[in-house]
Amino acid sequence: MSAVSQPFKFxxxxxxEIAFFAFVSFCVPLLSDLEYSFNEQPEQFSTSYYSVNVIRRLVWGSYHFFAYYLFYLLAIKRLLLKKKYFYFLLAFAGFVVFMEFFIKYGMYGTISKMNFLPAQLRTEAQKFSRSNGRLSFTISYLMLQVVQMTALGYFVHQDRQDKQLRELQRLQAEADLRHLKAQLQPHFFFNTLNNIYSLALQRSELTAPLVSKLSDMMRYVIYESDHQKVRLKNEVRFINNYIDVQSVRYSERISIRFDTQGIDDTAAIEPLLLLPFIENAFKHGTENETAEGFIDIVVCLTGQEFTLSVANSRVPQAVSTPAGIGLATTKKRLAILYPGKHSLTIDSTSSVYKILLTLMLD
Incomplete structure (x- = not known):
């Protein structure tokens, strides 16, 4: 059975919207009457206000609530907000005519016959329902109400669009992360397995520690990186394992330094956010290096400010080499996850490539 759509989802x-119309239809008139009676008719305030005015505003407000809320749903939300201005103007003209008949015959006509209401209200309603030659409401007041409803409609519409945009950005960030993971796993792990195989053939003592580190990294990528955020110390440990694994390939000719400062157990960060910068330093800073090179990596946490500094040597012919996998994706993730709360500086020369990333963590 197909699902039935709900046009007015609660x-x-x-x-x-309901709270707004309740406030405008009931609270504002009650407060207005209260202020008027207290300042202009203090002698009648204690005797007539609670017995008549409150009931009058509650009864009248119920009718106004229905009429204005219906116009809001049918004209403002379905016509004005969808930029059907001509049809909205026709709807507004029809609403003016509708309100005249609705108030005079619908509201006053029925109130005059409600015997359970105070006699004063029924008499007033009967008088207004029989009046001729003038409108039963003020056009300027009606237009003010329409302006208020329009402001409400645009607020709700804009907020809903912002929410949808934020959800799309979140989904985009998740898709980018999945794309990064899909690239990382075959790109990195297969190369590392080849290194382990070579070490195993040499019966190197580094084989077992390397297998352990690779297992820890795979566990992190497959399981922990599925979370929206991970502990910063876990992300740093993953980076440390990555550097240790890569160091096996370059230890003889590359000076690699990794320093951490102030990393605690409370800070959290999005998973695999830092890896592309580290990966970029190895892939494009050392693979083409024939002489002695270097990679310097420093991560620092001071309060809520996190800093990643990466510097690596490079050979002149590698200057035009494209950035590492995931670097462009990471820039998009930073823009989505830390809008106005991050800075990324890249300084590239013929011999040195540097990046400085600063994040304000939650």
């Missing part, structure tokens, strides 16, 4: 925006 979500948080519907609650906001």
């Amino acid at each position: 979500d948080k925006y519907a609650k906001i």
